[in-house]
Amino acid sequence: MVNLKRRTLLGVAGAAACVGLGATFLSRRERHQDAPIVLRFSHVAAANTPKGRAAQYLSDEVARASRGEVRIDVFPNSTLYKDGEELEALQLGTVDMIAPSLSKLASIGLNGFAAFDLPFLFSGYESLHEITDGPIGRKMLDQFEHAGLAGKAFWDNGFKNMSATRPLIEVKDFSQLRMRIQPSKIIDLQMRLLGASTEDIALADLRDALAKGLVQGCENPPSNFLTQNLGAVQQYMTLSRHGYLGNLLLVNNEFWSQLPRYIRTLLDECIDAATRYTNSIARTENDQALAMIESTGTTRVLDLSARQRSDWQKTLEPVYQQITDSTSLALVATARRRS
Ligand code: LMR
DSSP, rough: OGGGGGOTTTOOGGGGGGTTHHHHHHHHHHOOOSEEEEEEEOOSSTTTTTHHHHHHHHHHHHHHTTTTTTTEEEETTTSSOTTHHOOOOOOOTTTSEEEBBGGGGGGGGGGGGGGOOOTTOSSSHHHHHHTTTTTHHHHTTTTTTTGGGEEEEEEEEEEEEEEEEEEOOSGGGTTTTTEEHHHHOOHHHHHHHHHEEEEEOOOHHHHHHHHHHHEEEEEOOHHHHTTTTGTOOOOEEEEEEOOOOOOOEEEEEEHHHHHHHHHHHHHHHHHHHHHHHHHHHHHHHHHHHHHHHHOOOEEEOOOOHHHHHHHHHHHGGGGGGGGOSSHHHHHHHHHHHHH
């Protein structure tokens, strides 16, 4: 299925210079300077979100480091594949890189990632990074082989807020609402415990679904809320920051393993740089997006009192009973130590 014969592997050797392999490959580069290796990176978020910026940063970094001999073409905003399609496309090798949200990984049997969807688990990015940058995160990245994929990095987006066509302050405000969810059992149960019903809808179709009244509410970090123009169809947002939305950079393993070792090294170094970059801008990007939503004024931004927040938390506590595997339990214990 995935065959490097469909790409040109010749001409990549100049990449070695930037990873310190230098002269060995420069002579090869002189011999094969025609077509670059092209990787296609498909994702569903807008270009001006943490994920969109990271993908573009990675593309720029790879072009610079390989001196143009490896190219990453980025297709943002579901222009190639939507949620629900992109994982399969990566497994089939019709794209080479994706960065789906962690909430979508259960669809390929990786249920452990659902622990990241638990409500009110992380006190902030620091407690999250203790997991994603530590042994638990490493172990989770190493779980993709059975699916023909390789996990490369955790890329932050941010903390989600609830929004709807009516104010969501007390738990009872969720009653009779239909909320858009990602395909996650934890998120589904979270919404149902709050009293809402759910509908799994791709991000690309969300605004339309809200406009048509198919669903009345959703949960998003400010960056996605703003860039998907949800303010036009969501009159109220509650600063609940109840859940985390993060992404996992994935490659097709067969394609990856056919790349020459020095290209893989170069790509890994560029991925590390892009990961540091996106995880350093995610908070500011979301703060700026929230400020923009507030200043636009079409969505009223509301906060919860300590009592209201505590009511939400108590109502949602039963979701934690869904977590039974040892890695997820360790994840929860680590996060809770910090909160
Ligand atoms: C969503 O569907 O809400 C998220 O997965 C979007 C994203 O940023 O990937």
